[in-house]
Amino acid sequence: MNQFRKTLLSLSTAVCIMGLTAAAQADTLKIGLAGPATGPVAQYGDMQKIGVMAAIEDINNAGGVNGMMLEGVIYDDACDPKQAVAVANKIVNDGITQVVGHLCSSSTEPATDIYEEEGVLMITAASTSPSITEKGYKMVFRTIGLDSLQGSMAAQYILNNAKPARVAIIHDKQQYGEGLATAVRDQLAENDVKAVMFEGVTPGDKDFSALIAKLKKENVDFVYYGGYHPELGLILRQSAEKGFNAQFMGPEGVVNSDLAKIAGDASEGVLATAPKSFDQNPVNEARVAAIKAKGEDPTGPFVFTAYAAVEVMTNAMTATKSTDSEALAEYIRTHDFDTAIGKVKYDEKGDLTESTFLVYRLHKDGSKSPAE
Amino acid sequence: MSEFSLYLLQQLINGLTIGSTYALIAIGYTMVYGIIGMINFAHGEIYMIGSYVTFIVIAGLLGMGIVSLPIILVIALVVAMFIASTYGWTVERVAYRPLRGSNRLIPLISAIGMSIFLQNFVVLAQGSRDVALPPQIIGGWNFGDPSTFEVSLSYMQVLIFAVTFISMTLLTLFISRSRMGRACRACSEDLGMTNLLGIDTNKIIALTFIVGAALAAIAGLLLGLYYGVVNPFVGFIAGLKAFTAAVLGGIGSIPGAVLGGLILGVTEAMTSAFFPSEYKDVVSFGLLVMILLFRPSGLLGKPEVEKV
Numbered sequence: 001m002n003q004f005r006k007t008l009l010s011l012s013t014a015v016c017i018m019g020l021t022a023a024a025q026a027d028t029l030k031i032g033l034a035g036p037a038t039g040p041v042a043q044y045g046d047m048q049k050i051g052v053m054a055a056i057e058d059i060n061n062a063g064g065v066n067g068m069m070l071e072g073v074i075y076d077d078a079c080d081p082k083q084a085v086a087v088a089n090k091i092v093n094d095g096i097t098q099v100v101g102h103l104c105s106s107s108t109e110p111a112t113d114i115y116e117e118e119g120v121l122m123i124t125a126a127s128t129s130p131s132i133t134e135k136g137y138k139m140v141f142r143t144i145g146l147d148s149l150q151g152s153m154a155a156q157y158i159l160n161n162a163k164p165a166r167v168a169i170i171h172d173k174q175q176y177g178e179g180l181a182t183a184v185r186d187q188l189a190e191n192d193v194k195a196v197m198f199e200g201v202t203p204g205d206k207d208f209s210a211l212i213a214k215l216k217k218e219n220v221d222f223v224y225y226g227g228y229h230p231e232l233g234l235i236l237r238q239s240a241e242k243g244f245n246a247q248f249m250g251p252e253g254v255v256n257s258d259l260a261k262i263a264g265d266a267s268e269g270v271l272a273t274a275p276k277s278f279d280q281n282p283v284n285e286a287r288v289a290a291i292k293a294k295g296e297d298p299t300g301p302f303v304f305t306a307y308a309a310v311e312v313m314t315n316a317m318t319a320t321k322s323t324d325s326e327a328l329a330e331y332i333r334t335h336d337f338d339t340a341i342g343k344v345k346y347d348e349k350g351d352l353t354e355s356t357f358l359v360y361r362l363h364k365d366g367s368k369s370p371a372e
Numbered sequence: 373m374s375e376f377s378l379y380l381l382q383q384l385i386n387g388l389t390i391g392s393t394y395a396l397i398a399i400g401y402t403m404v405y406g407i408i409g410m411i412n413f414a415h416g417e418i419y420m421i422g423s424y425v426t427f428i429v430i431a432g433l434l435g436m437g438i439v440s441l442p443i444i445l446v447i448a449l450v451v452a453m454f455i456a457s458t459y460g461w462t463v464e465r466v467a468y469r470p471l472r473g474s475n476r477l478i479p480l481i482s483a484i485g486m487s488i489f490l491q492n493f494v495v496l497a498q499g500s501r502d503v504a505l506p507p508q509i510i511g512g513w514n515f516g517d518p519s520t521f522e523v524s525l526s527y528m529q530v531l532i533f534a535v536t537f538i539s540m541t542l543l544t545l546f547i548s549r550s551r552m553g554r555a556c557r558a559c560s561e562d563l564g565m566t567n568l569l570g571i572d573t574n575k576i577i578a579l580t581f582i583v584g585a586a587l588a589a590i591a592g593l594l595l596g597l598y599y600g601v602v603n604p605f606v607g608f609i610a611g612l613k614a615f616t617a618a619v620l621g622g623i624g625s626i627p628g629a630v631l632g633g634l635i636l637g638v639t640e641a642m643t644s645a646f647f648p649s650e651y652k653d654v655v656s657f658g659l660l661v662m663i664l665l666f667r668p669s670g671l672l673g674k675p676e677v678e679k680v
Contacts, residue, residue, distance in 0.1 A: 038500045040603060173650060200650035204609050206599045209386035210644035210652075217379050217521055230502050230601070237600060241507070242524045243514065261504040262601050 029068040029323060031056065031310065032075055032091045034101030034111070035126070039078035040204075040230055043256055043300075044103050048125055049074065050296045051306030052100050054287060055314075055340075065314045066321060077111075079104040088114040097121060097325040100309045103302070105129030105147075106175045112140045121325040121332075123313060125306035128252075129175055133349040139329050141350040143305040143312065143341060147176070149355045150251055150273045151183025154224060157271070157359045157371070158184070159191050162247060164222030166196050168215055170235070172227030173200035180251050181226030196220060201231055208235045209242065216244045228253040232270075233262030240266035247271065252301045252357070257366030268364040271371055275356045278304035278341050287340060299367075305356070308339035315339075375520040382523045383645040384638065389529045389598075391637020392536035396591035397614035398621070398629035399543065400460075400584030406560045406624035407580050410476060413483040414463045416611020417490035418456050418585045422592025423602040424498060425452040427505050441508060445593075452589040459490070460585025464578050487607075494604040502603045509597060532594050539590055540630055543583070547626065552579060560624070620660055622673020631671055635659075 033052050035045035049072075056070045064070060075091060077084040084107035091099055092114060099115065099122045102108040108127040115122045116137040124132070124140075128147045133140060158167065167188065171181035178200065185195050196218050201211065212235070215223065223246050225232045232254045239246070240263075249271035260267045279288045279298045287307065291298040298304075315337050316328045337344040345353045360368040397419050404412040429448040438444060467482040512526030547553040558566040559576045567573045595610070596602050613636065621632025636656055643655040663671065 038495060040500065040502065040605065042500050199648045202650070202653065204605065206595070206601065206606065206609075207386075207390050209389070210383055210641040211649050213379065213382045213386060214645060214649075217375070230603075233502070233504075234599060234601060237507075241512075241526060241528075243522065258502060258504075262502055264504075264506050264600075 027068050028071045029065065029098075030071050030073050030094075030096050031313070032094075032096040032099040032101070032120075033072050034075045034077055034084070034087050034091065034099055034107075035103035036079040036107075037074060037076035039080070041079050041104065041228055043258060044126060044253075044302060045076075045079075047256075047297075047300030047302040048101065048103055048306040050291060050298070050300070051125065051303040051308075052310055054291050054303075055307040055310035058287070058290070059310070059314055065317045066323075068323075070310075070314070075101075077102055077107050079107050081106050081110050084108070084111045085114065087111070088120075092118045092120060097323065098313050098328075099123070100125060100306055100313075103127065104176065105132060105179075108132050109175070112137055115139050119325050121313065121328050123309040125309045126302045129179055131175075131179075133351050137350070138333075139325065141309075141312070141329075141332060141346060142352065143308045143339070143344065144275060144302075145352055145355045145357050147179050147251075148183055150357050151180045152187050153355070153357050153359065154180075154249060154251070154273050155184045155187035155191075157273075158188065158222065158224070158249070159193065161359075161372070162222055162249075162271075164247065166218065166220045167193060167222045167224065168197035168218065168220040168246075169195045169199075169224045169226070170197070170211070171200050171225070172203045172231055174203060174227065176253060177225075177227035177251075179226070181224065184224050184226070201227075201235075203227070203231060205231065206234060208238050211235070212239050212242050212244050215239075215246065216242070221246050223248050225250045225254065227251075229256055229259040230262065233259050233267070236263035236266040236270065249273075255301050255360070255362065255368065257297075259362065260364050260366040263364075265364050267362060270362045272360050272362055272368070273357045274360050274368070275301045275305055275341075276358050277360075277368070281340075281342075284340050304340045308337075308341040308344060311339040312337050312344060375517075378516040378521045378523050379645070382521070383641045385523070385525055385529060387638035387641030388634060389532050389637070390640060391617075391634035392532050393591050393595050393598075393633075394610075394614050394617040394636055395630040395633025396536055396539065396587050396594070397610055398618040398633050399540075399626060400588050401615050401618040402621075402623055402626060402629040403556075403580050403584050405618070406626075407556060408468070408559075408563065408577055410468070410479050411483070411615070412463070412468075412581070412584070413480070413611070414467070414486040414490060415584065415588060416607035416609075416614070417487050417494075418459050418463070418607070419588040419592045419595075419610055419614075420494065420602065420604060420607030421459055421490065422452045422456040422585075422589030423596035423606065424494060424503070424592075425455045425589070426593040426596045427503055427602055430505060430508065444508070449590065449593055452593050453586040456585045456589035456592065457582045460581040460588075461578055463585075464581040468577070468581075469574065487611075491604050491607065498604065500604055502601050505596065505600050507600055528598050532598060535590060535594060539587060540626075543587070544626065546583075552576070556580065616657070616660055619670055620663055622667075622670030624674070625670070625672045628670055628672035635671075 075087045077087045088111040103126045105127040124142045171177040252274040255274045288298045316331045359371040361371045400415045467486040471479045509528045516523045617632035617636045621628030643652045
């Protein structure tokens with residue numbers, strides 16, 4: 001018991017000291033960084049973190065914003081909608097008024113309600129679901145294109161370049177995956193290409209043998225998968241084992257090196273729509289080198305969209321000379337920004353006016369190249 | 373054979389493969405229930421740990437330059453069974469034994485706590501991302517007409533059937549023939565009476581957890597190799613399915629667990645085969661509800677007799 005008291009005492013002392021140090025650094029401006037730091041898709045959270053931290057470092061090295069140094073504070077929502085709401089409340093309680101995040105659309109959407117109500121500026125670098133900006137919120141922006149654009153880009157590619165005989169569309173029954181799958185199906189249908197299958201799989205499932213046998217029986221030669229890489233990786237791997245050799249295509253949620261790790265050789269040649277490889281852009285050469293120097297990977301699809309999100313925020317702060325999030329939101333909506341992802345301009349809803357996607361072909365070493 | 377029957381055969385093979393592995397995990401649930409009348413909710417996590425150990429051992433052996441597949445598999449199996457059994461024994465020691473004799477709900481909650489603890493422990497120790505292993509056992513047989521539908525049966529699937537069948541047989545022999553097995557059956561009939569007759573029931577219960585965990589490790593190895601991917605969350609879903617299989621077949625009955633696993637696996641595969649695959653879980657759990665409505669003790673379970 002005595003031991004327990006001592007631990008408690010030292011713990012509370014530690015908390016007090018932490019509180020003091022926080023109070024001492026009054027001239028830092030905290031930027032919340034909300035996304036999955038744990039959970040099955042934590043890798044995307046890492047991409048966002050790499051981008052945001054690189055941007056903060058560059059800005060601080062250049063003297064900060066309005067005399068203040070930036071500090072990134074990481075909040076883990078594990079891509080779980082319930083946890084995202086808890087995280088959003090915690091951000092509000094911590095007095096943070098600028099957030100980069102969240103990452104998964106299903107987490108971003110419930111969180112936006114809280115940010116809008118509490119006047120927290122939120123820029124998501126990765127959530128592509130159209131419904132996020134459809135509520136007419138004033139505080140919500142993104143630095144990435146929409147699913148509807150991504151879906152139609154995939155559909156255009158299927159119609160004009162791939163021209164398959166029999167298309168199947170598979171999705172993971174989640175907001176992001178099913179939304180994209182539906183967009184692709186509808187656009188194909190408008191052009192008189194009817195998908196022979198439209199089915200959901202359960203996220204977390206490991207066995208897709210029954211589904212693959214069905215695809216094989218239907219003589220499908222092209223599969224569009226709306227979802228993330230853990231399931232697609234297994235589908236690819238099991239397809240190869242069962243001798244089912246169709247062309248697969250996915251959204252940017254499948255674009256990361258784990259796909260190649262899971263599927264091995266079977267991941268060679270998979271198509272995917274992804275944000276342009278901003279790390280290939282000569283403008284970002286110095287930034288890429290700086291990230292590489294820290295031993296981190298600058299090639300993830302959300303690294304530079306996250307970088308740009310911080311740039312949009314800080315540019316607005318410099319221009320308005322304030323950190324009042326409502327003033328910032330108003331400024332962001334009405335001005336252009338030069339960022340790591342090129343020129344950024346917003347429409348009334350807070351969406352980018354230009355698409356940032358391109359069709360890529362993925363390779364088994366985890367790299368990608370623009371598709372022909 | 374026509375295209376349709378070939379397709380049916382393929383889905384049957386797929387279903388039996390999944391079903392066999394459900395069965396292996398389900399036995400752990402059913403054994404513990406049969407003897408102490410409680411559900412070990414940490415069992416799925418033991419399976420997950422078995423998978424991780426397999427991956428680590430295989431990666432380590434490959435790194436050391438050992439390439440002979442049988443040697444790798446045997447070492448991985450032995451290490452995985454040993455470590456998983458240690459976890460199984462610890463779970464019993466920590467979460468069950470101190471609570472023996474208390475209300476049945478209390479060990480249930482402590483087992484759920486154990487399951488959450490183990491899951492998060494692995495997240496912290498190994499990271500939450502998928503860990504992948506390149507295919508080790510490659511190839512298989514193809515038959516049927518390639519122009520209509522070709523049925524594939526991989527060596528891995530055959531290995532899963534064979535190992536499941538052998539483990540089942542050995543376990544049945546152990547329970548029905550050995551002294552320890554007889555003590556297990558005595559415990560499951562009347563724990564208090566067995567104790568009075570001079571059998572160390574604590575030892576027998578610990579043994580049950582160890583054997584269950586060893587079987588879960590076998591399933592962990594097989595499924596780890598089959599899917600080539602493991603993450604800290606696989607135990608939850610696999611545990612849930614295996615628990616369903618155990619209840620379906622009649623919890624407490626070992627042949628019931630096997631039958632339940634196979635039925636569940638085949639139902640899932642057949643549902644995916646002829647309906648959109650999102651209905652898979654609806655149909656299999658609907659089936660569970662139906663069976664429990666008409667046979668509350670499961671397919672092969674003995675009706676519960678109130679002990680006086």
